[in-house]
Amino acid sequence: MLCGDIPHSINRQQKGLDLTINLDQLISLRHWLHAHPELSRQEVETAKYLRSFLTETAQPDDIISLDGSGFAAVYNGKAPGKTVLLRCELDALPIHEINDIPYGSTQDGVGHKCGHDGHMAIMAGVAQTLTDRPAYGRVILLFQPDEETGTGARNCCLHEAFASIAPDYVFALHNLPGFPAGQVICKPDTFASQVKYAAIKMTGKEAHSAQPETGISPSFALAELTLMARKIQAKHDREDAYALVVPVYNQMGVQASGVCPAQGEVQFTLRSALAQTVETMWKELTDHTHTLADEYGLSVTLETREEFAATTNHQVGFDIIKRAACETKREFNAIKQPFRWGEDFGELTKRYTGAMFGLGAGLNRPDLHNPDYDFPDEILNDGIAMMVEIATIATKP
Ligand SMILES: [Zn+2]
Numbered sequence: 001m002l003c004g005d006i007p008h009s010i011n012r013q014q015k016g017l018d019l020t021i022n023l024d025q026l027i028s029l030r031h032w033l034h035a036h037p038e039l040s041r042q043e044v045e046t047a048k049y050l051r052s053f054l055t056e057t058a059q060p061d062d063i064i065s066l067d068g069s070g071f072a073a074v075y076n077g078k079a080p081g082k083t084v085l086l087r088c089e090l091d092a093l094p095i096h097e098i099n100d101i102p103y104g105s106t107q108d109g110v111g112h113k114c115g116h117d118g119h120m121a122i123m124a125g126v127a128q129t130l131t132d133r134p135a136y137g138r139v140i141l142l143f144q145p146d147e148e149t150g151t152g153a154r155n156c157c158l159h160e161a162f163a164s165i166a167p168d169y170v171f172a173l174h175n176l177p178g179f180p181a182g183q184v185i186c187k188p189d190t191f192a193s194q195v196k197y198a199a200i201k202m203t204g205k206e207a208h209s210a211q212p213e214t215g216i217s218p219s220f221a222l223a224e225l226t227l228m229a230r231k232i233q234a235k236h237d238r239e240d241a242y243a244l245v246v247p248v249y250n251q252m253g254v255q256a257s258g259v260c261p262a263q264g265e266v267q268f269t270l271r272s273a274l275a276q277t278v279e280t281m282w283k284e285l286t287d288h289t290h291t292l293a294d295e296y297g298l299s300v301t302l303e304t305r306e307e308f309a310a311t312t313n314h315q316v317g318f319d320i321i322k323r324a325a326c327e328t329k330r331e332f333n334a335i336k337q338p339f340r341w342g343e344d345f346g347e348l349t350k351r352y353t354g355a356m357f358g359l360g361a362g363l364n365r366p367d368l369h370n371p372d373y374d375f376p377d378e379i380l381n382d383g384i385a386m387m388v389e390i391a392t393i394a395t396k397p
């Protein structure tokens with residue numbers, strides 16, 4: 001079968017590649033990272049450990065320091081070609097691990113529950129295959145901080161040292177429990193959703209609850225606003241491009257019978273397959289907020305807390321991933337709907353040509369961000385093989 005003509009499903013056989021990696025060493029690395037998780041913006045030891053691991057086992061030509069603990073390992077090719085950036089993430093989550101495993105988290109309340117420990121080990125494995133240097137171009141391995149807060153990718157791109165990287169292509173993967181182990185999951189256009197997390201605060205004037213008419217309470221305005229979220233969602237939700245406006249938190253007043261509140265807030269998460277839809281829904285929500293505030297005599301504060309740009313796969317990036325899956329004989333699953341979670345790799349696909357794919361982590365596994373999730377070591381080889389093949393294809397001049 002020729003890989004130019006790729007069926008959507010390929011039998012998963014003969015998938016072992018003759019890669020010059022030390023899998024036992026990479027598994028040990030993954031376990032060390034798993035045992036020492038660090039939250040976003042605090043990935044100091046993780047970065048330090050990875051830098052010395054790479055220097056000792058994979059000799060990059062250069063290591064470029066980027067935003068926070070982020071850095072990029074550079075491998076210069078033997079002949080001119082394209083610059084290909086492959087990304088992994090450094091951060092863990094504020095989730096207490098409940099697994100009983102020998103390499104369990106040593107940090108109370110912090111766990112690698114998104115499998116970023118596995119992504120880092122995959123990238124270290126890719127580095128080990130590059131010690132003889134790529135045939136063409138340059139391969140940049142980006143070890144990015146702060147993915148879970150949606151800030152790391154953007155800050156790395158904006159860092160002055162990033163200008164010297166200037167990638168022609170960017171690629172990333174995410175492990176996906178619920179899909180067969182080693183399966184490659186991808187689609188063109190939106191792969192992961194546009195997400196906005198924002199707080200709307202309303203302030204009036206306190207009063208005795210026996211005389212609420214003498215104060216200005218935000219209670220009814222906040223209630224009306226919360227109900228409005230459903231209408232806005234219903235207006236924009238489409239079969240081919242979903243939309244969500246989800247109230248995730250609210251707070252108002254103090255716990256005292258005699259006090260009619262002066263302030264309160266409601267927080268929303270807005271999601272859609274289309275970036276523009278999130279912006280439109282947010283505008284409608286805030287327009288309605290101002291109308292309510294005028295009606296009730298309240299003041300308003302709007303605060304965007306997190307924002308994930310939609311990860312939009314370019315057709316050429318999707319084609320390279322599909323071809324890499326075929327060349328490495330991995331099962332390829334062309335999904336139709338984008339994932340509803342956000343991924344800050346969208347900041348990279350917004351600026352550069354590229355794509356992201358999912359790597360199946362097994363059907364019977366806990367979901368990502370669950371307290372019992374643990375990245376399966378059995379898919380390390382799949383991730384390494386895919387990333388190496390992608391780099392080989394995309395660096396060609
Ligand atoms: Zn995550």
Ligand SMILES: [Zn+2]
Pocket residue numbers: 089114115116147174
């Ligand atoms: Zn993640």
